[in-house]
Amino acid sequence: MLFNSIEFAVFLPLVFLIYWAIGYAHINDNLKLLLQNAFVLIASYVFYGWWDWRFLLLIAFTSFCSWGSGLLIAKAHTSKAAKAWTTANIVLNLGILAIFKYYDFFTSEFCQLFGISLEGLLIKIILPVGISFYTFQALSYSIDVYRKKIEPTKDITAFFAYIAFFPQLVAGPIERATNLLPQFLNNRKFSYDQAVDGMRQILWGLFKKIVVADNCATYVDQVWATYDTQTGSTLLLAAILFTFQIYGDFSGYSDIAIGTAKLFGIKLMRNFNNPYFSRDIAEFWRRWHISLTTWFRDYVYIPLGGSRPEVPVSIKNQERYKKWIIVRNTFVIFLVSGIWHGANWTFLAWGAFHALLFLPLILLGANRKYTNQVAEGRILPTWREAVQMLLTFALVVLGWIIFRAETITQAWEYMCGICQSNILSIPNHSGINALFINLALLIVVEWFLRDKQHSLDIANLPAYLRYAIYFGMCFIIIAFGGNTVNFIYFQF
């Protein structure tokens, strides 16, 4: 079920009403909690099963194994046994992910390399929507139990609801057990302010998805389909619009997910924090897909030694060795992050590209230079900040070309296409004038509300102004909505 569909517009109010009807029922708290969690689980499975019910078995299996491993880890008498159960769960989950997502790709690449016939080797299974998201969520639980950051739960209903919670099931944010699971283990109270804020965030998410991303998608798809005949300026414009498309698409989805969760009294983590206002690549990665970036930081980067690796005393040049380990770890997480997005060399190249951009900052120790909001306390950025943001944005655009291409050759040809002499010509902009206005609206609103949790966090405005904005947004969504396009991140 898509967030931007009529089915969801019917599904959400129904689920909301039943959920809170249970919440307000005159029954004891434990039963209420159990019923609410069971209802969330059923609703989430309906939400997912709307796409393909067969893969519900996979989610249930992943949930059961991770729940069971949590109990076994806690019961283990030795740390070795606990580690073994954790490893078993990791291997199992990553194994499932590998089969569904990577097996065909790597098998065909391997066979092609060695000239082996592919006949009968490929399994050709469609990729279950959201598998990369809920698998990571399941992994975080068993690892956190092993690290004793969280107590294992015996409540199987709460755990299954934690894995399958429909707002974030198919495209995140990838939640941590430490944040989300306790919310399913305790009674939720309805909060008017939280629910209204959730509605606002949903509205802004719909704007980003339907108005910005879907309209960008129409233009971008047309240009990419005929990129070899387009002028440099048109290719550049399409690359910039794809940058907004992927942002509108993914951050829009996250806003709708977070807003929807708020309606159920659940707080999800923030997933985007104005990434295109970043002053360097390190800052960009602290603001883009935060739930995945921090996941890799906590479960891959830090276990590898992170930025403070232990250096054996036998090593002569301690500082140099340390730098090398940090560089290695950085490359590892960017490459893993790249391949997480899909089974294609382009994703790996995209990860490597960002690792290379990160490298100078790591070597100079400048990767945590910008941890605050840009132009904090000021309306406009300084010239220096503006140039830094533009440069970072340009590099990100370059990265998205690699990401959007089907092959590395295509990405290269596209970049060469941009560098033609006609880069200075006026790009083809027929039919997208309204999109420019809406993009300007997106940028201006996000800039002025950059210190807020989301860009429609306008609770402090007078009521008449708020309602004018709500109706205005609704009108813009209806009037300028593009043709419905699937969320990009569903494929990951």
Place this chain on the structure above:
Amino acid sequence: MKKFLIKASIFALVLWGFAWGVDYMISKGFQRMEDYRSMSWYEMQQGQINADIVIMGNSRGFSHFEPWTIDSICGTKSFCLGLGGYSITVEDMKYKYYRLYNTKPKYIIQQIDYYTLRNDSAPHQHESEQYLPIFYDRRIHDDLLRVGYSRLDLYVPLYRYWGYQMVIKNGLLEFLGIKHYVRDPSRMGHHYERGDWDGTELSKLDTIHATFDPAGKAYFEQYMKRCADEGVKVILVNSPTYIGANLKTTGLDAVNTYFDSIANAYNTVYWNYNENYDLCLDTANFCESVHMNPEATHQFSIDVATRIKEEMLH
């Protein structure tokens, strides 16, 4: 909770009213536009057409037959009901709509080809904005549902305009009197296809297979029967296609045999202008393989009108 539900309900109601108002404004504005896709619907709604001959068909129907040429030769009053699309299902919907407001014609010139017999699940998707003017008319709702529209399109305000940014913009501007929109207006329902063509693109195409769907055939036969029952004579005409395209198409013999059999069954004629007809032979007569340019259209209209006068009107 109560406060939230009350406020949310009021908001939803106001939003519904707001959407209804905007929908009304766009629809009213849309009616004033001079756009070839929508004009003929409004002309039909006036109930002033009452033609002797109506021309039916897909885009070849609305571009290949000049009503004024037919009228000048045959001394009749004719009107074109062709519309961009493929199959008889959507064409017949337009005819039914015409009949809601106008008297029955004596003749129908039915442009046919193998596309006529297709039975797409959603034939309305081709140039779908052309149907927007009739959404308010409940008498056509069953037909709109049959050709692929949903109840949401019909009953949820503004939903029908989703994705049609230009229609929304121009409709509103037109309603507010800010701008009058004129785009290639139609004349008696007719609209020319224009452009130069040298056939290069055709040479890149592989073989095309003319298929026809049993459900499409069944619908076509129902339509023929209904016309016969009403006493309306249907003249089946397959207007010119460039010969190169026909040579690349397999299965045309079966299609022609089928239309011949239908003509016999309903005591009418099937005129196939794709065999031994000069206009088919030269790319210069076409703007692409299946659409003739205005000059060739005029010549073809004279030929068809003369034949109608000689063979049908006596």
